[in-house]
Amino acid sequence: QNISALALAAQVIPGQIIHITSTILNIFAVLTAFFGIYLGFHEALKGIVLNVLSRIMDVKNVNPLLLTSGICVFIVVTLVIWVSFRVSVLVFFQLGSPLYGIVACIIPFFLIYKVTQLEKLRGLKTWLILLYGILLCLSPLLKLIE
Incomplete structure (x- = not known):
């Protein structure tokens, strides 16, 4: 039988505890997936930006905090536009x-x-x-x- 661990626990544990636990688990699963993709995309974009900048200037002069913040703002604005247009x-x-x-x-x-x-x-x-x-x-x- 293919039953998840939460379904098995729901048969044993009485009350709403299992429902609350499953909701929290689902929230953390979605957040973990989002941040995993976000961090991967952030690092890839940072590599591309540094590669392009290295062709026109010395990369050591780039402020890492400004670069990270700029990429973060770009990702958030892109996601907001993506969701706004329901693509x-x-x-x-x-x-x-x-x-x-x-x-x-x-x-x-x-x-x-x-x-x-x-x-x-x-x-x-x-x-x-x-x-x-x-x-x-x-x-x-x-x-x-x-």
């Missing part, structure tokens, strides 16, 4: 799929065929990965055809 997460996946197709499929394909140490990976599987990358890059166009 579906599925639209985000469809618009972001070309980036995933390029980074996860097309670039590795070309690396396998350009780097001699990776020639043992060449074959039909590599061409299928390229095909998936092309399909991921075309998916926003397919959305327009719908």
Whole structure:
């Protein structure tokens, strides 16, 4: 039987304690997931900003508190705009799929065929990965055809 631990506990523990506990657990699960994604996105954005700034100035001159605060404000404003316009997460996946197709499929394909140490990976599987990358890059166009 596939029963969660909270359902089993609800059969044993009387009263509202289990309902309160499950609500608190759900809240912490959502917050943990949000902050995990937020921190990952924050670090990625910080890396991109520092990479771009390193091309035009010395990165040691960048105020880390100002950079962190600016990225935080950008993320919060972006999320507020996203929620205000009620944009579906599925639209985000469809618009972001070309980036995933390029980074996860097309670039590795070309690396396998350009780097001699990776020639043992060449074959039909590599061409299928390229095909998936092309399909991921075309998916926003397919959305327009719908």
